[in-house]
Amino acid sequence: MLSIKNLHASIGDKEILKGINLEVKAGEIHAIMGPNGAGKSTLSAVIAGNDTYEVTKGEILLENEDISELAPEERAHKGVFLSFQYPVEIPGVSVTNFMRTAINETRKANGQPEMPANEMLKVIREKSELLEIDRKFLSRSLNEGFSGGEKKRNEIFQMAMLEPKLAILDETDSGLDIDALRIVANGVNKLKSDKNAIIxxxxxxxxxDYIVPDFVHVLYNGKIVKSGGKELAYELEEKGYDWIKQEQEA
Ligand SMILES: Nc1ncnc2c1ncn2[C@@H]1O[C@H](COP(=O)(O)OP(=O)(O)OP(=O)(O)O)[C@@H](O)[C@H]1O
Ligand SMILES: [Mg+2]
Incomplete structure (x- = not known):
C-alpha cells in the first residue's frame, strides 16, 4: 500500500525528516509514537503533499506509484486521507455540504458520475449512526465553534464517508473524552478492511487499547529508530523517551 524509502524533508534549510523508511501493507494498522518535535506531523503532512515542506531525497510510493510529486488533492483522489492535529474552520459550509463536495470531487477525478442525492443521504445517515453523530451536527458550519472532541469526531466521519485507502490520523485522541475515544476507535475499527491501511x-x-496496531514505530529526531509490536507502546509508556534518547546517544 504505502512504501516510504529514505525520505528526507526540510523546511527552509532545516532538515526535519532525516531518512524515513516505512512499509505499510493493506489491512495493517501502524502506530507512530515519539516525543514532541520528532517529525510525526511533518511526516504525515509530507505524505499528504503539504508543500510547506521540501522533499530533498527519497520516495513515497502508494500502490507502487510514486506520489511525491503530486498535488495534495491528487493524492486525496488516489485515496490518501489525513486527519489534522488542528482542523481548520470553514464558516458558511455545512458538514454535509463539505462531505458532498469532497465525495463528488473524488468521484469526478476518478471518472465516476456524481453520487445521486438519495444515495448520498443514505450514506451520510449510515456513517453518522456508525459514529453516533447527532443529525443536528451535520447542518452546522464545518468546525466553526466545534469543541475539540467534536472536531476530531467529525474528522473520523469524513474518513468514514471518503473510505480512503490510506488514512493517517494525527493525534485523533487528543481532546477526546473517554466515551468519544471509544466511539471514534470503534468507528476506525469498523472502517478497517483488508483493502485499506491506517497510520x-x-x-x-x-x-x-482501542485501536490495536499491528506495528508500533518510534520516530525520534526525524528517523524511525525502533519498530515493534503493540508491546512497544507499553514499554514506551513505562520507560519514557529517555530510554530511546540514551540508546541513540550510546
Ligand atoms: N512550518 C514549520 N515551520 C518551522 N518549523 C517547523 C514547521 N513545521 C514543523 N517544524 C519543526 O519541525 C519539527 C518537527 O515538527 P512536527 O510538528 O513534525 O513534530 P511532531 O512530532 O508532530 O510533534 P508533536 O508531538 O508536538 O505534535 C519541530 O522542530 C517543528 O518546530
Ligand atoms: Mg504533531
Whole structure:
C-alpha cells in the first residue's frame, strides 16, 4: 500500500525528516509514537503533499506509484486521507455540504458520475449512526465553534464517508473524552478492511487499547529508530523517551 524509502524533508534549510523508511501493507494498522518535535506531523503532512515542506531525497510510493510529486488533492483522489492535529474552520459550509463536495470531487477525478442525492443521504445517515453523530451536527458550519472532541469526531466521519485507502490520523485522541475515544476507535475499527491501511499518530498507549496496531514505530529526531509490536507502546509508556534518547546517544 504505502512504501516510504529514505525520505528526507526540510523546511527552509532545516532538515526535519532525516531518512524515513516505512512499509505499510493493506489491512495493517501502524502506530507512530515519539516525543514532541520528532517529525510525526511533518511526516504525515509530507505524505499528504503539504508543500510547506521540501522533499530533498527519497520516495513515497502508494500502490507502487510514486506520489511525491503530486498535488495534495491528487493524492486525496488516489485515496490518501489525513486527519489534522488542528482542523481548520470553514464558516458558511455545512458538514454535509463539505462531505458532498469532497465525495463528488473524488468521484469526478476518478471518472465516476456524481453520487445521486438519495444515495448520498443514505450514506451520510449510515456513517453518522456508525459514529453516533447527532443529525443536528451535520447542518452546522464545518468546525466553526466545534469543541475539540467534536472536531476530531467529525474528522473520523469524513474518513468514514471518503473510505480512503490510506488514512493517517494525527493525534485523533487528543481532546477526546473517554466515551468519544471509544466511539471514534470503534468507528476506525469498523472502517478497517483488508483493502485499506491506517497510520495512527499518538502520544498515549491508551488509544492503542482501542485501536490495536499491528506495528508500533518510534520516530525520534526525524528517523524511525525502533519498530515493534503493540508491546512497544507499553514499554514506551513505562520507560519514557529517555530510554530511546540514551540508546541513540550510546
Ligand atoms: N512550518 C514549520 N515551520 C518551522 N518549523 C517547523 C514547521 N513545521 C514543523 N517544524 C519543526 O519541525 C519539527 C518537527 O515538527 P512536527 O510538528 O513534525 O513534530 P511532531 O512530532 O508532530 O510533534 P508533536 O508531538 O508536538 O505534535 C519541530 O522542530 C517543528 O518546530
Ligand atoms: Mg504533531
Amino acid at each position: 495512527v499518530i499518538t502520544h498515549y498507549q491508551r488509544l492503542l
